[in-house]
Amino acid sequence: MRAASTPILRDIVLIGGGHSHVGVLRMFAMQRLPGLRLTVICTDTDTPYSGMLPGYIAGHYDFDAVHIDLRRLAEFAGTRYFRDEVIGINRAARQVLCRQRPPVPYDVLSINIGSTPQLARVEGAAEQAVPVKPIRRFNERWLALLGRVRAHAGTTTIAVVGAGAGGVELTLAMQYRLRGELAALGRDPDELRFHLFSASASILPTHNAAVRGVFERVLSERGVILHRHCEVVEVAAGHLRVRSGEMFAADEIVWVTQAGGAPWLRETGLALDGEGFIRVRNTLQSETDPLIFAAGDCASLTDRPLEKAGVFAVRMGKPLAENLRRIVLCQPLLAYRPQRRWLALISTGDRHAVASRGWLFARGDWVWRWKDWIDRRFMRRFSEFAPMDENASPAPSEAIPLDAAEQTQAISAIAMRCGGCGAKVGATVLSRALARVHPIARDDVLIGLYAPDDAAVLRVPLGSALVHTVDFFRAFIDDPWLFGRIAANHALGDIFAMGGAPQSATAIATVPPGLESKVEDTVFQMMAGATAVLNEAGCALVGGHTGEGRELALGFAINGLIDATLACILRKDGMRPGDALILSKPLGTGTLFAAQARLQARGRWIDAALESMQQSNQAAVPCLIAHGASACTDLTGFGLLGHLVEMTRSSGVDAEIDLAALPLLEGAAETIAAGIVSSLQPANVRLRRALRNQPESLHHPNYPLLFDPQTAGGLLASVPAEKAADCIAALRGLGYARAICIGRVLPASEAVEPITLRT
Structure with missing residues (x-):
């Protein structure tokens, strides 16, 4: 961030x-x-x-x-x-x-x-038709339609409702693609039947007569049956009905009209x-x-x-x-x-297009190449970015006008900031922000946010022992609500990894100074996200401290409870030779967010990583315990190798990792191959001395990800080999879709290096 x-x-x-x-x-x-x-x-x-x-x-x-x-x-x-x-x-x-x-x-x-398609105006359309609008959602519908046509044996009839430029162009594009798909499968492309329905007498009503004539001929030549004066008034499975009462059979119905x-x-x-x-x-x-x-x-x-x-x-x-x-x-x-007039370049499915502007008209393969050049140039504006000068000074006239109160706050925000208690966020701002946050209440929290005092007071139930941990880091995304969720999930990970149940959390946060309303909302968004995660885990937010800082940051001290006999505690030092090593979530957060900062990560990769980071480890722990887990830890900043080294040394065993088995977040292979690593990676790489056969494994594409620091990562656990398959199946059933065995625990050898890599 x-x-x-x-x-x-x-x-x-x-x-x-x-x-x-x-x-x-x-x-x-x-x-x-x-x-x-x-x-x-x-x-x-x-x-x-x-x-x-x-x-x-x-x-x-x-x-x-x-x-x-x-x-x-x-x-x-x-x-x-x-x-x-x-x-x-x-x-x-x-x-x-x-x-x-x-x-x-x-x-x-x-x-x-x-x-948005107004499908409700036509009976059955919402249930049976495939709407093109909104365009952003059409891809999943198109892929599903494509799959159905591939799988359908025999003739497939596709009806397109709407004969404007969009409907005509889409009809020809679908026909071109689907005929090619059937030919590639060894089937007869003529199995496809296309029907185009127009509520009026013409197609492309906003274009000139020459353009309409071209597309009428193209549709006819390609066997698309055009229905004029046919307003569709009802859609049902396998057919549609027009206003005249006539029925038409259709296996697929694509809707390109009546948007609102x-x-x-x-x-x-x-x-x-x-x-x-x-x-x-x-x-x-x-x-x-x-x-x-x-x-x-x-x-x-x-x-x-x-x-x-x-x-x-x-x-x-x-x-x-x-x-x-x-x-x-x-x-x-x-x-x-x-x-008043604009240029429209309308393709005919193949690499051929028609140019239309007012009464002007042209067609040919060269028009498609022209359209392709224009479109690609447009897209480059949003995908190829020149370096920006972050320190460029704005013109003096570009000062945002403020009222008197805002001017005072703005001057305070940019002035030399006080340290010590003077760096705290104002009490009024903080109280307004936290008033909208609703942590759960617990009977064993005697004094907390609902009755704030100098400190929280908790009761440790009889027969329980206290588990305590703390985590804190700077924001790595510009979304304070999502950052709060991930920070809380990350902090809870240590409690879950030991088999504990979270009891309470105390927050520590820094927020950049600014107008009171902006600071208040940042605190609220961040703590609302965090509190939602804490509440889901049964953990009460009982207090904290919020101060000013140049960057947004958040952390938690978490108290958890565990059986005082320590019978159910999971530690790092319990690994046994012969155990399987199970990893519950994929790797790659470090390299992906380093790539995002360099504008070298695809947005959907970051989306998937954020989803993974929000997935709690809470449900995985009882599953691991039920399958006889002997040791467990959560993966954080030291990376997979760092945490595994801790486990092997404290357990007195060696371990073998199968590099090819490592589960990776989408895009992590690409970014690590490009040499993009987290700022913590060089420190983690020093642990390569724990690798027995490092030179032989150095060039494996997954090798660098051994050192990739994880935020809100998965659990690494050792499970008896005979129970590993059932454990993995159970974890996947709980939503840990990428859970997998990545190696095994070996008896301690005389070698200094405890870890062997298998390639």
């Missing part, structure tokens, strides 16, 4: 990762405004570029070629990326409401979420048009609320209705970014003036 050089004064929140917002992110990356923080909230890290989607469907491009990596772009732009689903807006409190996380406050809000605004927009109180899209002025501000902007398909321009075309969303990016900057600076806004 980047440390802010200036205090955060204003928050712009972007809902959605559409074509307008990716333009906004790039423009703010090129010209940053000190004191302004951007946050983008989106459900999908890989956001598709609609202009290349037909080429992807046709098989001309792979997935990454047509998707913008939103997390990576946000990292480049210095923007917080929150992966979540927005479900509403509290305009009175200026908060965005999300599915999983606490509300996210904003000073200015922008919405760019595309359109997202349902949650209706609850915002914003002015919407008849289709549920946000009505905006020419400044792209909502008619209802000047602090809320909208762009792309979800916006309806009051002065001039626009076609729902990607070209408008792309071109709105620049004026939207400028007006977001201007409203924060309290400057007059500019009017967005859309072009």
Whole structure:
């Protein structure tokens, strides 16, 4: 996580990762405004570029070629990326409401979420049709359809509902791809039947007659049956019905029409048009609320209705970014003036395309090559990043206006900070933040946050012994709620690894100084995430300390309880020769987050790593104990080898690791092969002296991951060999899908080095 050089004064929140917002992110990356923080909230890290989607469907491009990596772009732009689903807006409190996380406050809000299929208007469509919109979700539906067609024996009839440019282009792209798939399987491509349904008399109604004529001929030549004046009014399994009452058989139905605004927009109180899209002025501000902007398909321009075309969303990016900057600076806004005519390049499935602009028309393979060049150039803007000068000074005029109270807070935030108790976060800010955090209550917590005092007072139940541990580290992501969850999960790991049950947690946090409202929200988001994890583990948050620091950081001192007879305790020193070594979660967090900081990790790799880091080890421990585990530890900063060395030395045994068996997080193999390692890795590599056959294993691709430091990593346990298979199956049944045997425990040898690697 980047440390802010200036205090955060204003928050712009972007809902959605559409074509307008990716333009906004790039423009703010090129010209940053000190004191302004951007946050983008989106459900999908890989956001598709609609202009290349037909080429992807046709098989001309792979997935990454047509998707913008939103997390990576946000990292480049210095923007917080929150992966979540927005479900509403509290305009009175200026908060965005999300599915999983606490509300996210904003000073200015922008919405760019595309359109949503209005399938409820047609009976059965929601259950039986495959909607193209929202485009970001179409890939999983397309892959499922592709699989069904491959597996279907005999003739397959595909109906496409909607004969605009999108429907026609998608029909031809699907036909081209699917015929090729069947031919590759040795089947007859003519098993496919395509039907295209238009509610009106024509196709491509917004294009000129020459363009319509070309596509009518192409559809006819390729055997696509065009149905005019056929508005679909009912969909059922295996067929659809049009308004005239005629029925048509269809194995697959793809829906490319009747899109409208997202349902949650209706609850915002914003002015919407008849289709549920946000009505905006020419400044792209909502008619209802000047602090809320909208762009792309979800916006309806009051002065001039626009076609729902990607070209408008792309071109709105620049004026939207400028007006977001201007409203924060309290400057007059500019009017967005859309072009009257625009160039459309529409492909015919194969590498051939048609150019359409007003009454102009052209076609040919050269048009497809031109489109391909334009599209790839566009995508490079969001995937190839020039180094940014983080120390570049802004123009003096770009100072965010503040009221008197805010000016006092801002001056205090950038002034020389006091040390000692003067570095504590203010009591009012802290009390407001913690008032919204609700730790669980436990009978054995006599004094805690519900009745705060100088210290917490706990009762140790009769027959129990106390287990105590502490962990603390700086934030490595820009999402304080998610960071809080991972920090708590990481701290609980030591308690679980010993077979203990968490009782209480005391927090220690540092928060960058800034306006009180921003500090309060950071503390609240972080502690809300942490408290949710602690509560799930049955662990009461009983107190803590919060101070100012240049970087966000969080840690916990955790108390746990265990049977005082120590009968159920799991230690590092119990390994026995012949035991199998089981690892419950994959490796690679160190290299992946080092790569993210260098903009060399794919966003979906980071998403998967964050999911793994949030998975608690709590359920794994009883499973290991039930299968006779003799020793256990959780993997943290010392890496797999460091923790295994501790276990072998204290147990008086040797061990063998199968390098090929190591489970890796997605992307870890790629980043480690590129030589990207954590800053702690060099210190961990010194433990290579514990390897008996290090020279022979040095060039194995998984070798460097022995030293990769883990955050909230899995459990490493030794289990009797005869029970290992059942133990792994049980762990996988509990959700530890990558649990695996990575080696075995050996009798101690006379060699100094306790670890042997098998390649």
